[in-house]
Amino acid sequence: xxxxxxxxxxxxxxxxxxxxxxxxxxxxxxxxxxxxxxxxxxxxxxxxxxxxxxxxxxxxxxxxxxxxxxxxxxxxxxxxxxxxxxxxxxxxxxxxxxxxxxxxxxxxxxxxxxxxxxxxxxxxxxxxxxxxxxxxxxxxxxxxxxxxxxxxxxxxxxxxxxxxxxxxxxxxxxxxxxxxxxxxxxxxxxxxxxxxxxxxxxxxxxxxxxxxxxxxxxxxxxxxxxxxxxxxxxxxxxxxxxxxxxxxxxxxxxxxxxxxxxxxxxxxxxxxxxxxxxxxxxxxxxxxxxxxxxxxxxxxxxxxxxxxxxxxxxxxxxxxxxxxxxxxxxxxxxxxxxxxxxxxxxxxxxxxxxxxxxxxxxxxxxxxxxxxxxxxxxxxxxxxx
Amino acid sequence: xxxxxxxxxxxxxxxxxxxxxxxxxxxxxxxxxxxxxxxxxxxxxxxxxxxxxxxxxxxxxxxxxxxxxxxxxxxxxxxxxxxxxxxxxxxxxxxxxxxxxxxxxxxxxxxxxxxxxxxxxxxxxxxxxxxxxxxxxxxxxxxxxxxxxxxxxxxxxxxxxxxxxxxxxxxxxxxxxxxxxxxxxxxxxxxxxxxxxxxxxxxxxxxxxxxxxxxxxxxxx
Numbered sequence: 001x002x003x004x005x006x007x008x009x010x011x012x013x014x015x016x017x018x019x020x021x022x023x024x025x026x027x028x029x030x031x032x033x034x035x036x037x038x039x040x041x042x043x044x045x046x047x048x049x050x051x052x053x054x055x056x057x058x059x060x061x062x063x064x065x066x067x068x069x070x071x072x073x074x075x076x077x078x079x080x081x082x083x084x085x086x087x088x089x090x091x092x093x094x095x096x097x098x099x100x101x102x103x104x105x106x107x108x109x110x111x112x113x114x115x116x117x118x119x120x121x122x123x124x125x126x127x128x129x130x131x132x133x134x135x136x137x138x139x140x141x142x143x144x145x146x147x148x149x150x151x152x153x154x155x156x157x158x159x160x161x162x163x164x165x166x167x168x169x170x171x172x173x174x175x176x177x178x179x180x181x182x183x184x185x186x187x188x189x190x191x192x193x194x195x196x197x198x199x200x201x202x203x204x205x206x207x208x209x210x211x212x213x214x215x216x217x218x219x220x221x222x223x224x225x226x227x228x229x230x231x232x233x234x235x236x237x238x239x240x241x242x243x244x245x246x247x248x249x250x251x252x253x254x255x256x257x258x259x260x261x262x263x264x265x266x267x268x269x270x271x272x273x274x275x276x277x278x279x280x281x282x283x284x285x286x287x288x289x290x291x292x293x294x295x296x297x298x299x300x301x302x303x304x305x306x307x308x309x310x311x312x313x314x315x316x317x318x319x320x321x322x323x324x325x326x327x328x329x330x331x332x333x334x335x336x337x338x339x340x341x342x343x344x345x346x347x348x349x350x351x352x353x354x355x356x357x358x359x360x361x362x363x364x365x366x367x368x369x370x371x372x373x374x375x376x377x378x379x380x381x382x383x384x385x
Numbered sequence: 386x387x388x389x390x391x392x393x394x395x396x397x398x399x400x401x402x403x404x405x406x407x408x409x410x411x412x413x414x415x416x417x418x419x420x421x422x423x424x425x426x427x428x429x430x431x432x433x434x435x436x437x438x439x440x441x442x443x444x445x446x447x448x449x450x451x452x453x454x455x456x457x458x459x460x461x462x463x464x465x466x467x468x469x470x471x472x473x474x475x476x477x478x479x480x481x482x483x484x485x486x487x488x489x490x491x492x493x494x495x496x497x498x499x500x501x502x503x504x505x506x507x508x509x510x511x512x513x514x515x516x517x518x519x520x521x522x523x524x525x526x527x528x529x530x531x532x533x534x535x536x537x538x539x540x541x542x543x544x545x546x547x548x549x550x551x552x553x554x555x556x557x558x559x560x561x562x563x564x565x566x567x568x569x570x571x572x573x574x575x576x577x578x579x580x581x582x583x584x585x586x587x588x589x590x591x592x593x594x595x596x597x598x599x600x601x602x603x604x605x606x
Contacts, residue, residue: 050502079505080514092503096521105517109508153507 007055018219024189032193034210039217049079085155089162091146093134100130106153124148140171241307243353263348309377310354324376388562396538399477403485411489441547473549485534492526
């Protein structure tokens with residue numbers, strides 16, 4: 001699947017330019033990142049057909065090539081004919097319909113069948129809410145209904161516009177768990193918009209940055225998240241203070257531990273101990289046995305590790321409560337604005353960030369390319385796509 | 386009884402025409418900002434403050450044989466639109482326009498453009514989205530607008546007198562009939578018709594306020 005965006009949109013003094021190809025090898029998540037007010041929503045509205053920019057927007061799938069917009073040929077496919085559905089920040093459920101009627105609205109106008117309906121309602125745990133009025137729903141529940149409504153409209157591309165922005169922390173975790181499953185369970189390619197770095201780290205396979213220069217917003221070419229996190233020149237570097245490691249050979253052991261390898265080094269991930277710290281972590285998903293199974297089946301895992309969950313030691317501690325230790329070499333030292341030190345370790349061919357205090361930094365006398373042991377307190381697992 | 390039936394007929398057709406005209410106008414005003422918007426809004430609101438006789442006078446000129454109304458009337462062989470039911474209808478529509486546009490405009494502003502756009506992204510066409518989303522959401526606004534338009538046309542006097550005159554069965558509406566009866570000192574008859582008009586108006590306003598309360602969330606008036 002491929003979405004070609006070559007257009008510019010002018011609105012008063014605001015201008016948005018895009019000249020990119022967004023490619024989905026398989027259903028995966030592209031995150032569009034940019035600060036508030038930079039024009040992320042305008043970009044989405046152009047893709048949906050709610051704005052009228054000048055240029056070309058086209059969608060390729062298998063051997064089909066459909067123009068949604070082609071200004072030169074004066075064609076602009078109406079929004080309701082484009083196979084795209086959007087979930088908005090503030091759920092936007094229809095207030096005169098109850099939950100079931102809201103879902104039926106999408107269902108009746110799409111090619112979904114009865115099986116899709118049942119599956120969707122069960123997967124998003126909506127069965128008990130069907131007869132509720134939308135005003136009775138909590139923020140998290142309402143966003144779940146909005147998500148279900150979008151899924152039931154059977155889009156070829158699902159767009160999420162800051163779907164977590166107006167939720168409290170607990171609801172965020174809850175809805176995030178469902179968003180993570182969109183690619184795999186519904187085979188949906190996703191475009192996800194956010195200005196929250198933790199959401200980027202949790203969800204993104206590819207990242208599309210928006211930059212503004214002279215009041216003109218430019219859409220950048222998509223890049224894999226893992227590349228970006230290791231690129232010192234990228235504004236993301238060290239910003240989220242998290243690193244992502246790819247682990248292989250995942251095995252679900254009898255002792256309840258998940259074994260996997262980072263390079264040649266073994267990691268054991270005790271299910272109950274997986275940290276619940278940080279916004280990108282989700283302890284719930286992993287205590288859930290069925291989810292865990294599907295995670296393990298993937299064989300490849302993405303480990304999201306917060307820099308302040310990693311402590312450094314000169315030797316490998318044998319008597320520590322910490323299970324996971326990775327050996328690496330210091331590849332970068334940086335002092336943060338808060339006076340802490342951010343140390344980048346090269347672990348085989350991957351990079352791990354650790355945040356330590358200035359005192360510890362002096363005490364360990366850390367130098368470049370010095371071998372060190374990183375002790376990892378908490379890990380968030382994600383399916384690797 | 387002729388006068389009462391004529392009045393109800395006039396009010397009914399005026400309301401239907403008003404709703405049809407006011408819907409796109411109110412939507413446009415609710416969701417667009419443009420230079421000179423205040424001018425358009427002021428023009429629509431004029432009948433609220435203008436003495437009905439003034440409005441009636443200009444309408445009389447416009448509908449008369451030398452105005453555009455006369456030109457149109459010639460298409461089917463009449464000399465003028467004034468002093469006819471169609472003339473009265475045109476007058477009523479202009480006279481009651483603000484009473485229909487304003488509640489609709491407020492209603493549409495409260496609803497916003499979002500529900501329509503969401504419906505589009507869920508594969509609903511323009512017609513479909515209006516039928517299933519906007520009309521139901523704006524129902525209280527439509528009830529207010531229609532009732533106000535209807536009630537206001539019922540009570541119309543000055544404009545009708547100026548452009549319609551007092552032709553029984555053609556332009557003699559209830560308010561003019563009452564005026565005529567009082568002039569002729571037939572107080573008994575005037576009492577009956579006045580009471581009917583009072584009752585009707587009160588009933589309709591009660592209906593508005595009752596619905597307004599139950600749907601205050603989508604908000605009206």
